[in-house]
Amino acid sequence: MKKTSPLKFENHFPLSQEDLLKILNLSLSQGGDFSEIFLEYKTYNFINMEEDIIKETAESISLGLGIRVLSGEKTGYGYTNDISLEKVRKAALTAASIASTPGDRNASSLTPSSFPHNYYPVRESLHKAPLENKISLVQECYLSAQNLDPKIKKVKVSFIDLTQHVRIVNSEGLDISDVRPLVKLVCLAIAEKTSKREAGYSGGGGRVGLEYFTQSLSPEKIGQDAAHEALELLEAEWPPAGEMPVILAPGHSGVLIHEAVGHLLEADFNRKKTSIFWNKMGKKVADSQVSIYDDPTIPHFRGSYNIDDEGILPKKVLLIHQGKLTGLLQDRLSARLMKKSCTGHGRRQDYTNIPIPRMSNTYVDKGEYTPEEIIKSVKKGFYAHKYQGGQVEDSGKFTFSVSSGYLIEDGKLTSPVKQATLIGTNIDILNKIEMIGSDLQFGLQTGTCGKEGQSMPVNDGCPTLKITRMTVGGQS
Amino acid sequence: MKDKSQVKIFKLAEDLVNFGKNQGADEIEVSILDGYEFSVDVRFGKIENLVEAGSRALGMRVIKDKRTAFSSSSDLSRNTLEHLVKNAIKRAALASPDEFSGLPSPSSRHTDIPSLSLFDPTISKLSSKKKNALAIETERIALDDKRITNSHGASFETKEIKTVFANSNGFLQEYDQTVCGLSLGLQAGDTDNRVEDYWFSMKRHYKELESPEEVAKKAVERTIRQINPKKIKTQKVPVIFEPMMTSWLMGFLFSCVSGISIYQKTSFLVDKLGEKIGNNSVDVIDDGLLPGMLGSRPFDAEGVPCKKTPVIEDGILKNYLCNTYAARKLKLKSTGNSAGTGVNPNNFYLKAGDIPPDRIISSLDRGLILIRTIGHGLNPVTGDISRGAFGLWVEKGEIAYPVSEITISGNLGEILNNIEVIGNDLDFQSPISGPTIRIQELTVAGK
Secondary structure, X not given: OOOOOOOOHHXXXXXXXXXXXXXXXXXXXXXXXXXXXXXXXXXXXXXXXXXXXXXXXXXXXXEEEEEEEEEOOEEEEEEEOOOOHHHHHHHHHHHHOOOOOOOOOOOOOOEEOOOOOOOOOOOXXXXXXXXXXXXXXXXXXXXXXXXXXXXXXXXXXXXXXXXXEEEEEEOOOEEEEEXXXXXXXXXXXXXXXXXXXXXEEEEEEEOXXXXXXXXXOOHHHHXXXXXXXXXXXXXXXXXXXXXXXXXXXXXXXXXXHHHHHHHHHEHHHHHOOOOOOOOOOOOEOOOOOOOXXXXXXXXXXXXXXXXOOOOOOOOXXXXXXXXXXXXXXXXXXXXXXXXOOOOOOEEOOOOOOOOEEOOOEEEEOOOOEOHHHHHHOOOEEEEEEEEEEEEEOOOOEEEEEEEEEEEEEOOEEEEEEEEEXXXXXXXXXHHOEEEEEOOOEEOOOOOEEEEOOEEEEOEEEEOOEEEEEEEEEOOO | OOOHHHHHHHHHHHHHHHXXXXXXXXXXXXXXXXXXXXXXXXXXXXXXXXXXXXXXXXXXXXXXXXXXXXXXXXXXXXXXXXXXXXXXXXXXXXXXXXXXXXXXXXXXXXXXXXXXXXXXXXXXXXXXXXXXXXXXXXXXXXXXXXXXXXXXXXXXXXXXXXXXXXXOOOOEEEEEXXXXXXXXXXXXXXXXXXXXXXXXXXXXXXHHOOOHHHHHHXXXXXXXXXXXXXXXXXXXXXXXXXXXXXXXXXXXXXXXXXXXXXXXXXXXXOOOOOOEOOOOOOOEEEXXXXXXXXXXXXXXXXXXXXXXXXXXXXXXXXXXXXXXXXXXXXXXXXXXOEEOOEEOOOEEEEOOOOEOHHHHHHOOOEEEEEEEEEOOOEEOOOOEEEEEEEEEEXXXXXXXXXXXXXXXXXXXXXXXXXXXXXXXXXXXXXXEEOOOEEEEEEEEEOO
C-alpha cells in the first residue's frame, strides 16, 4: 500500500470543491457581494550558525484558511487553523456578518484555472534538499567571513527556506493555486580593533533553488562581503551634518524609492486621500528623467509571484513615466472602489490577514550617465552606499538610515562614513534628482517590507542617482 | 473560558512531552497558545474591516545529546505533531553539541497567577455593537475638530490568549490573559502640507482603557501641534523626550542589555556589569510581576518564573536580562526573560522622578521637545543613534513652533550620562516605558 506523507497540501484541507462552494455561499448569506477563501499551507526550515557551531535547526508548519466577504467598502474576515467543517463554517459566518441585508445570492460554480508562466523555475528544490546540504552552505558562508581577517571576531549565519502553497477560490468561480519557494542566506560579521566594534551584513536568495548558490551568488561571497563591510566600518568616520549634494549608490538605494515613493502609490492610501499623491495622477511629480516601475514578474526575484494573494495574474506597472505620475498598485477592493483595473498587487502575509495593495519588485529605470560622471560632478557631498532601513509617512516625509557610505571630495569617493540619516519629503527629492546612471542594479534578495503589521518579501533597485541637495544627519 | 477543547490542549502538551521522551529525546518542552482575536477598523463613521477568529499555535524544543532542534506548527493534529517530534529528534543529531544548551533546572519559586491580574472576564462579554461603537465614537469626536482634515481611522481590538506550557522536568502550567486597545490616526493640513499622528490606549482590563474622548483628544492634540513646521539649522541643543520617546530609547537600551547581545558581543555594554554607565538618577528595572501591566507574566517562554530585576541602579549596570542559554554562557542566572531563542522585556522601564513634565519644559531656555522619530538608525554595537525626527522648538520655556525634517544623533552611553531631569509621568502604556526626560545635549541636524 502506498503511504502518503502526512505533510501534503491536499491532505490538510479535507474540503471538496463542493464543500468550498457551500462555504462561499454561506459567506454571502448576509448579503455580501463577494466572498473568497484563501487556503494556505506553509512550511519552512531554519538553520542558525554562530560561535563556530550549528546552534540549532527549526522546522515550522503553518496551516489555515481565511474567509473574506466584501460588502461595498466593508470587509469581513474570519480565519481558522482548525479545518473542521464546523470551524470553517463559523469563520464563514463571521465574515458574512459584515453585510446586513440577507439575500439568496449564490457563488458561481468553481472552475479550476492555471497560468502559462512560472516566475520561479527551480532546478533543484532547496526545500527537498537534505538538511546536511543546507548546513554545508551555512558553514561555507561562515568560514569565508571568519577567515577573511583576524579582526573578524564574531560571525552569525542563518539560512531559511520556505515553501508556501496557496489556493484561492472565490464567488466569481475562480479556483487557482500556486507554490512559492523562498530562500534566504544571510551573514552578520563583527570586526574589532582597539575597543572599536562594527557590524557588516550581507545576504542573498530569492525564489530560487540550490543552483543559485553555485551559479549566481556563492555562500563564500556573501560571507566575504559581510566581513569586508565590517572591516571598512572600523575605519569609518561620522558623516557631515546638514544639507548637501547626495549620491545614492545603485542597487541598495532602491529601498529609498520603495519607501519614499512606492508606498504612497499603493492604491489604498490614494483611495483614502491620505497619500500626498492622491490628487496628482497625470501630473509632474519628479524630474523628467525619472521613470519608476513595480514588476512582480521578474524571474526568481524575492518580490515576484505567479498570482497575487487574491488569485489575480500580476502586471508590471509603470508608476512614474518621465516624471509624470501614471500608475497605482491596485488590489481588488481599491480597484473596484476607484473603478480602475486590478494590477495584481493584493498581497497578504498569511491566512490570518486581509490582502492589501503591496509592492513587489520596485525600481527606478536606468538613465544616461555613467556612475563616474555622476560622482565627478560633486565637489563636496555624501555618497550613501548601504542602508539599515527606512520609513515614510503618508505626507511624504521620509527617513533612511545609512549604515555605510563615503564622503565625496573633489569628485572622488574618499573616507568611509558610518551611521548617517537621510531625511526629506518625497516630491521635493524626486524633483531634485539631477542625474541618473546607466547602471541599474538590484539590492540583496533579503528585503522584507512591513505595512499594517504584515511582512512581505520584496526587492527593489535603482541606478546611481544624484540628488542636488538633501539633509544628512550625523554627529559632527 | 474553559470548555472541553481547552482541557484537551492541556492534555496534548503533556502527551507530547511524554511522546518525545519515549522517542528518545533527553529533554523536551512544549508550549501551546490558544488565542481569540477581534478587531474593528472604522473610517469616516463606517466599518472598514471586521476580523474575528480563533487560532492555535504550538512550539517545541527537543534536546538530545546536548544538541537542539526547534519546531512549530499551527496544525495541531496528533499525526502532524508526532511527525514533528520524531523529525526534531532526527534533526537534533545534525546540530552541534553545545554544553550550554538544555532546559532550565526546576525552580523553587512559584508565581501566584491570580495576583498578576492578567485576565479580564468582561472583555469577552462586550457586544459587537459596543465594540464597533467605541471605534466609531472615538473617530467622530476627533473629526468634530475642523482642523483635522483626514483620518486614518479608529480601531478597537481585543485579544484573549491561553498559554499552556509543559516540559520534561515536570513543569505543567497554564494562564489566561486579555488585552484590549483603542487607537486613532489623524491628518491635519492640506494635501501638500500634511502632518499626521496617532494615539492609542492599550490595557489588560477594559475598565482601565482610556475613553473615546481621551483617545480622540490626545490624537487631535498630537496632530495639530505639528501644523506649519519649520526647518532649523544644524546645532547641539538640550532635548526633552516625551514618554513615548523615552520608551523608544528604553527599547534600544533593552536590546543592549539583552544577555544574547552580551554573549554575542553585539552590545556596547559588554563587560560593563558593576560599572557606572549612567548618572546617579538613572534607575532601570525589569519587572514581570506588576499586577495588571502589559509586560507581566507568571513565567517566561521556557517556564522560568518571572521576577523583578534591577538593570541599572543609581547609574550602575546591575544585571543583563537573560534566558537560560544566555545566562549559562555568561555564568549568570536566568532573569525570566526568555522568548524562546531570544529574550523579551517583561515591564522594562526607567523609574520616574518627581518633576512634572510641564515644569521640565518651562525650565528649558532653548531646545527641542522630541515628539516622534522615524526610520531605523540604532546601532547596539556602538550605542550610536541617528534617526529622522519631529519636534517642538522651545524658546524661554515656551513652545514656539513645530519642527520637521530634522535628524537627531547621539550615543546611548552618552545619553545615559546626560539625563539631567526625569519626569513624574511614567504611565506603563506599553511593556517598555519611561517618563519625560531632558538630555543635556544632542546633535539636531537640519538645514
